[in-house]
Amino acid sequence: MSLLEIKNIKKSFGDLDVLHNISLSVEEGEVVSILGPSGSGKSTLLRCATLLETMDGGSLSYDGMYACSDEGAGSVYTSKNELKKIKNTFGLVFQNFNLFPHWSVLKNVIDPPLTIQKRNREEVINEARELLKKVGLADKEESFPGQLSGGQQQRVAIARALAMKPKMLFFDEPTSALDPEITAGILKVLRQLAEEKMTMVIVTHEIAFARNVSDRVIFMDGGYIIEEGKPEAVIDNPSNDRTRAFLQKF
Numbered sequence: 678m679s680l681l682e683i684k685n686i687k688k689s690f691g692d693l694d695v696l697h698n699i700s701l702s703v704e705e706g707e708v709v710s711i712l713g714p715s716g717s718g719k720s721t722l723l724r725c726a727t728l729l730e731t732m733d734g735g736s737l738s739y740d741g742m743y744a745c746s747d748e749g750a751g752s753v754y755t756s757k758n759e760l761k762k763i764k765n766t767f768g769l770v771f772q773n774f775n776l777f778p779h780w781s782v783l784k785n786v787i788d789p790p791l792t793i794q795k796r797n798r799e800e801v802i803n804e805a806r807e808l809l810k811k812v813g814l815a816d817k818e819e820s821f822p823g824q825l826s827g828g829q830q831q832r833v834a835i836a837r838a839l840a841m842k843p844k845m846l847f848f849d850e851p852t853s854a855l856d857p858e859i860t861a862g863i864l865k866v867l868r869q870l871a872e873e874k875m876t877m878v879i880v881t882h883e884i885a886f887a888r889n890v891s892d893r894v895i896f897m898d899g900g901y902i903i904e905e906g907k908p909e910a911v912i913d914n915p916s917n918d919r920t921r922a923f924l925q926k927f
């Protein structure tokens with residue numbers, strides 16, 4: 678059983694078919710990078726997988742728990758309670774950090790485990806401090822997001838996602854709002870998580886990073902998975918013309 682299993686997902690916005698019958702499974706400990714041109718459906722795929730969008734067709738499960746199934750008449754979602762449980766399985770980090778500006782760094786990190794998971798406050802605070810140390814922000818717990826650089830804010834967002842103890846993390850272009858120098862710091866944190874065998878799905882334009890860190894690379898175009906395989910195969914030796922054309926721009 679795969680940790681994440683998406684089968685035949687279909688998604689349209691009005692007349693626009695954005696995802697066509699995409700299937701994707703991710704095993705525990707696997708790092709999967711998703712590449713592809715703007716508008717190819719990468720974010721939509723992530724938003725469907727993380728239950729921020731409903732899919733029109735296909736099934737989605739985490740650890741064998743079905744968020745939605747499809748018996749032929751489109752995606753049918755399970756109960757709110759079940760979905761709540763499933764949402765505890767994964768975390769999500771966006772391009773724009775989405776921190777609460779009027780909360781300190783520490784409060785941003787401890788709030789989800791306290792309010793959503795109702796965990797012990799002292800334990801959560803201790804873990805949050807460890808996580809902030811891990812992402813290189815041990816001395817910033819009292820700061821407010823506006824007092825931090827973009828890269829530091831992104832590291833807080835990663836610590837916040839980790840504070841929920843997810844089995845798996847999704848990243849949607851975690852470095853595309855950042856300068857190259859700051860990007861390197863974030864990629865280092867992601868590489869460390871990969872070494873610790875955190876399961877991750879990362880939408881990124883950092884081709885070198887995807888090549889070095891991923892177990893598998895997926896190339897999307899026009900709402901289809903066009904090519905998929907080991908990073909050396911997809912990135913150094915793409916078999917599809919569209920993948921080749923896309924990679925040549927980097």
Ligand SMILES: Nc1ncnc2c1ncn2[C@@H]1O[C@H](COP(=O)(O)OP(=O)(O)OP(=O)(O)O)[C@@H](O)[C@H]1O
Binds near residue numbers: 716718719722
């Ligand atoms: N909420 C929405 N309503 C209508 N159309 C949408 C919506 N979200 C996405 N789309 C459309 O779906 C298509 C895929 O968008 P998506 O954001 O998934 O692409 P992407 O691969 O993430 O692109 P980028 O690399 O620019 O982030 C685009 O044509 C986009 O305009």
Ligand SMILES: [Mg+2]
Binds near residue numbers: 719720721849
């Ligand atoms: Mg996107």
